[in-house]
Amino acid sequence: MTQTANQSPSPRRASLQRQTGETKIALTVDLDGQGRYQVSTGNGFLDHMVCQLARHGLFDITLDAQGDVHTGWHHLVEDVAITLGRAFHQALGDARGIRRMGHALVPLDETLVQVALDLSGRGYAVVDTGLDGVMVETLSGDLIRHFLEAFAVEGKLNLHAKVLAGTSPHHKAEALFKSLARALRDAVEHDPRASGQVPSTKGTVTG
Helix, strand or coil, X not given: CEECCCCCCCCCEEEEEEECCCEEEEEEEECCCCCCEEEECCCHHHHHHHHXXXXXXXXXXXXXXXXXXXXXXXHHHHHHHHHXXXXXXXXHCCCCCECCEEEEEEXXXXXXXXXXXXXXXXXXXXXXXXXXXXXXXXXXXXXXXXHHXXXXXXXXXXXXXXXXXXXXXXXXXXXXXXXXXXXHHHHHCECCCCCCCXXXXXXXXXX
C-alpha cells in the first residue's frame, strides 16, 4: 500500500534495519509526519494495520519486511512489531517537551476500543482484544495481541488496550490500531506549556 504527500524535514525520525535468520526488515519512522506511508510486508492485513497507525497518528512510515512465511506469519509479525517499537522509542529521543501520556476511545461501526498509554521508558502491556482463538483475515487474533505487546515492550511504553464492544474480528483489530495511533499522536505531541522539559520528576523517561 502506498500513499504520497509532501514531507517536511523532522528531527524526530529513526531508520532501523533488522536482519535475522527469520526476517529482514527496513523501517523509517517520522513522528512529525503527515500520515503518509509505504508499507510492504507480504501480508495485506498487516500492511493495512501499519497504514492505520501512520494515517491516524500522522506518522510517516516506510516499511519493507520479508520473512520465512512458509513457517507461518509469527516471525514476520513479531519482528515488525519489535522494529517498529524500537524505531518509535529512538525517534522520541529524550522526550523533552512531550505530553507523554495519551488515550483514545475509537468506534468502528459496532466496535468500540479504548487505548491508554504512557511513554514512560518502561515497556509493559495489558491487552484484551477479544480475538483469541479466531482468525482476522490472514492473521490469527493471537498475533494481533502479540504485535501490540511486542510494540509496547520494545517501544518502552506502558500500554493498556481493550475492546469494549464488537463482533467483527476485522473491526476489532482495525479499531485497536486506530486507537493506538490516536493515543500515540497525543502522547508524542509537544506541550507548549512544558517546552524543553522532561515530563518526569525523575528527569528521564528514556528507561
